[in-house]
Amino acid sequence: MKNRLRELREEKGLTQEELAKALGVTRQTIIAIEKGRYNPSLQLAFRMARFFNVRIEDIFIYEGENGEGR
């Protein structure tokens, strides 16, 4: 699953730390998700969507089971 977290964050001119604080998580969590190391919980995805004022589907791009859209 891909995501546009970094993109959205930078559009708002926020640092990872500021975003982390706004979402109630640590900076490590933001880094891991931006880097695609893992996906957020559904809860956190909702908080992100609400924060950026978009739909979950606008942040996270689910490509189907095979993982890839190459």
Next chain:
Amino acid sequence: MKNRLRELREEKGLTQEELAKALGVTRQTIIAIEKGRYNPSLQLAFRMARFFNVRIEDIFIYEGENGEGR
């Protein structure tokens, strides 16, 4: 976080087992989520949304941090 999984499943006339199979999880997972014991991963939420042809936000109702909209 509340969800309308059971409602959507029954609209389709599916058993928990059939839905589980369609989503690639076990029946226990369906039960746990329908009963609100835990939330699905973002991945699974996407598969559900795709399966029922709705948005994630139409299945899962996020009430904010405080858990409640009382």
Next chain:
DNA sequence: TAAGCATGTAAAGGAAGCTTTACGTAAAGG
């Protein structure tokens, strides 16, 4: 009664998400 089906509970174990702490690197400014 018995058998089958759908739903439920419980518990143990593994995988994924998140935190905490610590350290590394690069750029910008004094």
Next chain:
DNA sequence: CCTTTACGTAAAGCTTCCTTTACATGCTTA
């Protein structure tokens, strides 16, 4: 040079998600 700021890695530990196995309950139907 030194300090600060932002980004990054790594590892240990806890919590949440999910699986596997087993058993229980209620309903239907033979």
